[in-house]
Structures are given as structure tokens and as C-alpha cells.
Amino acid sequence: MRAIWWAALIAGISYFIAGKVGLQGPAMVAWKGAGVGLLAIWAATKAENTDGWVIALVLALGALGDVLLEVAGLTVGGIAFLAGHVVAIILYLGNRRRKPTASQSLLGGALLVATPAISWMVTRDCGVAVYALAIGAMAAAAWTSRFPRYRTGLGAVMFVTSDLLIFARMGPLEASPLPGLLIWPLYFGGQALIAHGVVQTLAVRRFGSIRPMQG
Numbered sequence: 001m002r003a004i005w006w007a008a009l010i011a012g013i014s015y016f017i018a019g020k021v022g023l024q025g026p027a028m029v030a031w032k033g034a035g036v037g038l039l040a041i042w043a044a045t046k047a048e049n050t051d052g053w054v055i056a057l058v059l060a061l062g063a064l065g066d067v068l069l070e071v072a073g074l075t076v077g078g079i080a081f082l083a084g085h086v087v088a089i090i091l092y093l094g095n096r097r098r099k100p101t102a103s104q105s106l107l108g109g110a111l112l113v114a115t116p117a118i119s120w121m122v123t124r125d126c127g128v129a130v131y132a133l134a135i136g137a138m139a140a141a142a143w144t145s146r147f148p149r150y151r152t153g154l155g156a157v158m159f160v161t162s163d164l165l166i167f168a169r170m171g172p173l174e175a176s177p178l179p180g181l182l183i184w185p186l187y188f189g190g191q192a193l194i195a196h197g198v199v200q201t202l203a204v205r206r207f208g209s210i211r212p213m214q215g
Contacts, residue, residue: 001045008038012188019184029070035188037063039195046199051091055198058088062191078131085138091198092141100144108140115139115160122164122171132167135160148197155193162186 012035018028040059047053061084069077097104115136120129142156143149162183169179 001042004038004042004045008035008042009192011035011038012184012192016184016188029067032070033063033067035063036066036191039063039191043195043199046203049202051095052199052202054087054091055195055202058084058091059191059195061087075127082131082134085134088138088194089134089141092138092145092147095145095147097144097146104144104149108144111143111157111160112136112140115164118164119167122168125170128167128170132163135163142194147201151193151197152201153197155190155195155197158186158190158193162190 011031015028015031015035018031036059040056040063043052043056043059047056061080065077065080065084067077068080100108112133113136116129116133119132120126123129139153139156139160143153145152147153165173165179165183165186169176169183173179
């Protein structure tokens with residue numbers, strides 16, 4: 001299913017370009033959901049156990065959130081993402097690294113504490129802070145899980161950074177072009193890294209050795 005993986009990347013990258021050239025309308029909403037939606041389909045085609053289906057669900061909830069942000073607003077879209085973060089936390093905690101190093105544990109703790117703290121400082125919004133606690137917990141669990149830190153862990157950190165830029169755009173970076181340039185690449189790139197790291201690690205566990213990506 002290599003084609004689905006590449007189609008997901010093409011959809012995600014091309015959506016960003018299309019937005020920058022000013023394309024609008026219902027097709028853009030579907031286009032926005034297509035990138036992570038195809039990642040979810042790719043993960044589902046690889047799923048051979050519960051964890052495989054769980055990561056597909058996490059990605060599907062992310063794609064749903066992408067669409068709902070456009071058609072139903074920040075709160076409804078945020079609920080879909082929040083559900084995805086909760087499911088992801090369960091997945092990562094069920095795949096904890098047996099002996100994380102001190103630095104791994106320290107960064108995990110920093111993500112858990114700093115993400116909601118920064119979100120509160122830039123928005124002064126309790127709802128945002130609660131959501132940020134969930135995504136910080138997701139990133140902390142991902143970083144300290146047995147999944148690759150420089151794929152799944154890094155992807156989760158990129159996701160957090162993307163959301164922090166969204167929150168900063170509500171306050172100190174309201175007039176800055178920086179969030180608009182970075183939010184989508186960090187978010188979609190993060191989701192792709194998360195998907196790849198989890199799916200490939202589950203494949204290694206099934207077959208006992210690292211296989212080339214087949215899609």
C-alpha cells in the first residue's frame with residue numbers, strides 16, 4: 001500500500017500550497033482532511049492487532065478534527081482532537097519504554113507541564129489550558145514510549161508546537177506571519193512521523209526485524 005502513503009503526503013503538502021495561493025471553498029475543506037485521512041487509511045491497511053487499529057483511529061480523529069475546525073469551529077474541532085489525544089495516550093502508555101533514560105523522562109515531564117502552562121500564559125483561557133494539558137500528556141507519553149523518539153516522539157513534539165502557535169496567534173503573535181507559515185507543516189509533518197513510527201514499530205514486533213516500508 002505504498003501508494004496510499006505517498007498520496008497522503010501529496011495531499012498534505014499540496015493543501016498547504018493551495019491555501020497559500022488563495023484557493024477556497026468546500027473542496028479545500030475536503031482537501032484539508034485528506035492528508036491525515038489517508039494516513040489513517042494507510043495505518044488501517046497495515047493493522048494486524050489492536051494497537052494497529054488504535055493508531056488508525058487516532059489519525060482518523062485527527063482528520064475529523066481538521067474538517068470540523070473548518071465547518072463547525074474551534075470548539076467542536078478541538079473535541080475531536082481531544083478524543084484523539086486521549087486514545088493516543090492510552091496507546092503510548094500501553095507501550096511504555098521499559099527503562100527510559102533520565103533525559104527522556106525529564107523531557108516527558110517538561111512537555112506535560114510546559115504545554116498547558118505556555119498555553120495559559122498566551123491565551124488566559126481555561127478551556128485552551130485543559131486541551132493543552134491533554135496534548136502535552138500525549139506528547140510526553142509518546143516521547144517515553146517504545147516507539148521511535150525521532151519519529152513518533154518528534155512528531156508529537158511537532159504537533160504540540162503547531163498547537164502552541166495556534167494559541168499564540170490568538171495573542172502575542174496575532175499580527176505575525178510566522179504561525180501561518182509553520183502551523184500546517186508542523187502539524188501534518190508531525191502526524192506523518194507519528195504514523196510512520198508507530199506502524200513500522202508494530203511491523204517490527206510482528207516480524208522480528210525491520211522491513212523496508214511497503215507503503
